[in-house]
Amino acid sequence: MSISTDELRAGLDRELDLLGPGPDLVPTATARGVVRVRRRRAMAGAALAVVAVAGGALATGVVGGGAEPGGDRGRAPIASDPSPTKAEAGALDDGHVTPGEWNEVVRSTLERVLPSRYGAVTMLPTDPVRADLFATAGGRPQLQAHVGIQGWLKVEDPSRRFDDQSCAAINQARELHDCAEAAFGDGWFAVATVDLLPPGNGGTLAEGERLELPEHDAANPPEDWSYGTVLTVMNEGIRAEVYVSELGWDGIEDGGPPGISVEELVAVAQEPAFLDLLEVGAQWWYDRPPPAAMVDPDTGEEIPSIEVADQQRPPYVR
Amino acid sequence: MAGQGRTEGFSNWAEQAQQRLYRQGVLLTGDTHAARDLVQATLVKMYVAWPRIDTPGAYAHRIMVRTFLEGRRREQRERELHRSVDVVRLDGDPAHALTIRDALAELAPRMRAVVVLRYWEDLSVEQTAAALGCSTGNVKSTASRGLDRLRVLLGDAFSERVTTPTEEN
Secondary structure: OOHHHHHHHHHHHHHHHOOOOOOOOHHHHHHHHHHHHHHHHHOOOHHHHHHHHHOOOOOOOOOOOOOOOOOOOOOOOOOOOOOOOHHHHHHOOOOOOOHHHHHHHHHHHHHHHOOHHHEEEEEOOOOOOOOOOEEEEEOOOOEEEEEEEEEOOOOOOHHHOOOOOOHHHHHHHOOOOEEEEEEEOOOEEEEEEEEEEOOOOOOOOEOOOOOOOOOOOOOOOOOOOEEEEEEEEEOOOEEEEEEEEEOOOOOOOOOOOOOOOHHHHHHHHOOHHHHHHHHHHHHHHHHOOOOOOEEOOOOOOEEOEOOOOOOOOOOOOO | OOOOOHHHHHHHHHHHHHHHHHHHHHHHHOOHHHHHHHHHHHHHHHHHHHHHOOOHHHHHHHHHHHHHHHHHHHHHHHHHHHOOOOOOOOOOOOOOOOOHHHHHHHOOHHHHHHHHHHHHOOOOHHHHHHHHOOOHHHHHHHHHHHHHHHHHHHOHHHHOOOOOOHHHO
16 A cells, blocks of 8 residues: 555545544444344245235235135145144143244254254244244254244135145246245145245335335345245145245345255145144134234334234134 | 344444444545435444354445445436436535545545545455455456546645555556
């Protein structure tokens, strides 16, 4: 470095000294960061819906009335294996599911149904934000997973419960990187896709909140979007989503799809233990405490939620 | 940055770094209010990515300049769509005592970012290229042109002292 550029730096420093110290921005930045991480970690179905809307398509959740991919969806669902797992039996002993029971059932089920190369599954330690993430240990890459589950809501038109979730239909709706699907059992359908997941769109959205969607460029994704593999499993009574990505997906350095393939995730959906998990999940969806309110970091006011409180018990019975 | 809670680790780092970031923000944006917004946005992104960040300083440079440049592109698109802009011409006004910051603000945003990182932050060519996501050759040529432009804008008061370093010729 020559003396001339040292002079440039010194001159700038002299001018900056005249400004005095800047404001303390750390508390507000932390509060906003907490909200953003929390939204990411919720990772509910809204994420994919937003991706689909960005591609000019219908949301991939529950609307639409395309041809059924297979199976008889008119009947109440049953699991393919009538004998419950040990974890499931324990969780439903008293007919209700506590948060601890649900987390343990998810953990043990993921450990049982994910390919063995990923090793054991643990729940990630609690953060200031909601922490219902699970991580594999002992294999590479390390995966993190979130299981979201819900019955169909009263507000949803039963005649339009099933969107056309086939890979072909999704591919028409948006750019699709990879997809696998299967109809199995008595009215079950599973589809797994690799998608770019937008940040901050997975959780409860504030009423009237607008999501800013950058121009989509698959070769150059926005810095804080990430690839994830998403498994959606549904039948007449319930819909579940499993989001799988590499551990730490909310960083921006890596954005590649996780190591697990869409075919492997569709196979996971057909495991009896996974269907047992969904039965516990149906009760959990009914029993779970309402999500903690989000607070606007600027005003301190609670952000109104559009989540529908008046849910109905899903007709999921053996 | 494993081993610490996200909030604790981030806060410890950010409290130390924010004044430096604020100054960098002023140099990039030319404005204290815009600098505050830029630093705020940078810190939020840092918080979100914190568990995966090994070197917060380098990461902050990267986030800061990229957020700045993205914001400038957005502003440019909005200007093109909605209104014309009266560009303030600094040269040709002898009554205006041009500061180095004024001259810096006259540079194109990307060139300004290169000059700030390379000469105010004293990053290497390689570090500057990594922060901006461009080649080292691009950094060298842009830095050289940036210094030339500053020399023209600042005139005799500075031109004799600011010369292009030999490594970038």
